[in-house]
Amino acid sequence: MSAQTLKLLSFSGKIKILHMTWIAFFISFVVWFNHAPLMLVIAQTLHMSGSQIKTILILNVALTIPARIVIGILVDKFGPKRTYSTLLGAGSIPCFMFAFATSFEQLALARFLLGFIGAGFVIGIRMVGEWFPARQVGIAEGIYGGWGNFGSAAAAGILPTLALLYGGPEGWRYAIATTGAIALIYSVIYFFSVSDTPKGSTYFKPKKAGAMEVTSKGGLFFYILMTIPLYVTLSLLTWKLSPEGVSLFSNFVATCIYIIIWILFLYNVYKIVHVNREHLKHPIAEIHKYKFKQVAILDLAYLITFGSELAVVSMLPLFFFETFGKTQGISMVEAGLLGGSFAFINLLARPIGGWISDKFGRKFSLSIFVLGLSAGYFCMSLIDSKWSITLAVLLTMACSCFVSGGCGAVYAIVPLIKRRMTGQIAGMVGAYGNVGGVLFLTVLSFVSAPVFFMIIAAAGLCVLLSVQFIDEPKGHMAEIQEDGTVEMIELG
CATH class of the missing domain: 1.20.1250.20 (MFS general substrate transporter like domains)
Structure with missing residues (x-):
């Protein structure tokens, strides 16, 4: 279809x-x-x-x-x-x-x-x-x-x-x-084969560069709050490269990097306030407003979908080998091929996730995918050496369908929030996917694989709750053309 x-x-x-x-x-x-x-x-x-x-x-x-x-x-x-x-x-x-x-x-x-x-x-x-x-x-x-x-x-x-x-x-x-x-x-x-927009369409740009525009003081505070995990994750990566991890550099160098990361955070806060200070002093027409909670919830949804995918794809071959290597005699190569089944599903499941979102509604679809991945990871936490390999792989692929479909459902909403800032919104949501991967892999370094899957399942249920607060995109979004006229862009 x-x-x-x-x-x-x-x-x-x-x-x-x-x-x-x-x-x-x-x-x-x-x-x-x-x-x-x-x-x-x-x-x-x-x-x-x-x-x-x-x-x-x-x-x-x-x-x-x-x-x-x-x-x-x-x-x-x-x-x-x-x-x-x-x-x-x-x-x-x-x-x-x-x-x-x-x-x-x-x-x-x-x-x-x-x-x-x-x-x-x-x-x-x-x-x-x-x-x-x-x-x-x-x-x-x-x-x-x-x-x-x-x-x-x-x-x-x-x-x-x-x-x-x-x-x-x-x-x-x-x-x-x-x-x-x-x-x-x-x-x-x-460069010579594409154009940014269809002929006759306007490419809307942000009024100021350096940070995302928000349309309320509450959104400004929320925006600053949602940037903190990005810098926490960079600090976590630095810790992994320090003598506490793989010892790429000394404690002194690591300390300097920590300082640089959090100076950049303070500069980012300054840019956020600077970009938004002037226009927030004046009333903003209702048609030009958007709710930053939409971005924040999609951040969390991509953290649990793509973030868990990054982490699970990295550990799944070793998990299969350690679980079935002795009892059922699979080799590391075979375990790698079995683990690859999780990522392979992405080829079809992402488009299907986007299509389901178009067909049955954005909020409902995302809710189903997040609920499905939570159930899938919970079931994966029960896998042990007594399971048949076939059943374990089928369960893994079923879970992956919900994970990849959820990724598709997230980005079915991103372009429908504020057209002129789609790149910045997509960038922040995408960054949260990487944040999720780093956080979940860090968790894995401290716990067993079954507990790891259980933690992702529990995190999924928390994200599912947050998804219930997202607003279904409907009606139109307004963008201002260079000549000052307002263009209404259909959302459904």
């Missing part, structure tokens, strides 16, 4: 924009995760220790949290065409650095910088939201997110094959460099 509605086999108009944009996202994720399937051979080449391998994995996500906020600001100001093209082109540079690094320090710096390309997801949310009407935006965003996100899984299959084709002990270098070259070439193709 969705294919007929959107005519996905077409390559013109809004369908062309959708295809060009999910491919850009796909490439950005291939580049972002190009190290993962080759990590062991990279470690052998550069004689890396287990601690250094863990460091590289942490550094890969460290910059993505602030990057999603920054990219959200840039896409709203400069438009998705220029922002995506620039990100892909610029992202190829640290990719080449990583490919030809000759020391751990060079490798670590390049991986840290590559975290920025992981923020590319935010850009396409604004682009797709500009081209598709509210009645189709859910499934369009779901296709964009689901098919693009598959780049991480594709990297796992493509990169080892490329390395073997190049041959030799350093074939991995040319395989990784190839992904950088593809990103660089596609950055040019994308």
Whole structure:
């Protein structure tokens, strides 16, 4: 039904924009995760220790949290065409650095910088939201997110094959460099193949850059409050890289980084107040208002959906091996393939989640998905060595359907809050997904896998309660054109 509605086999108009944009996202994720399937051979080449391998994995996500906020600001100001093209082109540079690094320090710096390309997801949310009407935006965003996100899984299959084709002990270098070259070439193709809006439409930009505009003093306070977990998570990542974790740097350096992080928080608070101070002094017409609680609730919903997905995908292969390795004789490779079933579902479940949101209502759909994932994780906490592998995998895939569908349902709402700030809203919501991944993996380091699943299930029920306070998008949102006239954008 969705294919007929959107005519996905077409390559013109809004369908062309959708295809060009999910491919850009796909490439950005291939580049972002190009190290993962080759990590062991990279470690052998550069004689890396287990601690250094863990460091590289942490550094890969460290910059993505602030990057999603920054990219959200840039896409709203400069438009998705220029922002995506620039990100892909610029992202190829640290990719080449990583490919030809000759020391751990060079490798670590390049991986840290590559975290920025992981923020590319935010850009396409604004682009797709500009081209598709509210009645189709859910499934369009779901296709964009689901098919693009598959780049991480594709990297796992493509990169080892490329390395073997190049041959030799350093074939991995040319395989990784190839992904950088593809990103660089596609950055040019994308720039000359798309436009920010359909012909005749206005690209609405924020009045001020640097922070999101709010339309009430309560929203201002709520906005500041919701930024705190982002800086807490960056501090947590710093702790993991300190002598308390993998010892990438000394306690003195860690302390300096903590200070920098919280100075940046204070500066962010200043920017939030500065951007909003003047217009909040005057009455704001009702048609121009939006409720920041919509953003906050979507932050939490993406924390539990995509955040849990990030964490579970990382630990599931080892969980399956430790659970079934001795009793049912599965190997690490087989456990990895079984664990991959969780992420594979994303390819279809995200678009379906967006379509269900379009069809049956945003709030109702998101509620069902969050309830389903809570039940799924609770059931996964009961898996032990006495279960059949088939039943365990089927349960895992069923849970993943709700998790990925929930991701699609979240981003079916994001473009319907305030058009000119869609990038910033998408950036903040996306950052919370990474926050969830870091928090849940930190929890996992202190508890057993069954308790880990139980904690996610309990967190899901708390988020489910918060979702009941979200307002169903309906009617119209108002945006002001450059000549001062007001344009009403339909929400349903």
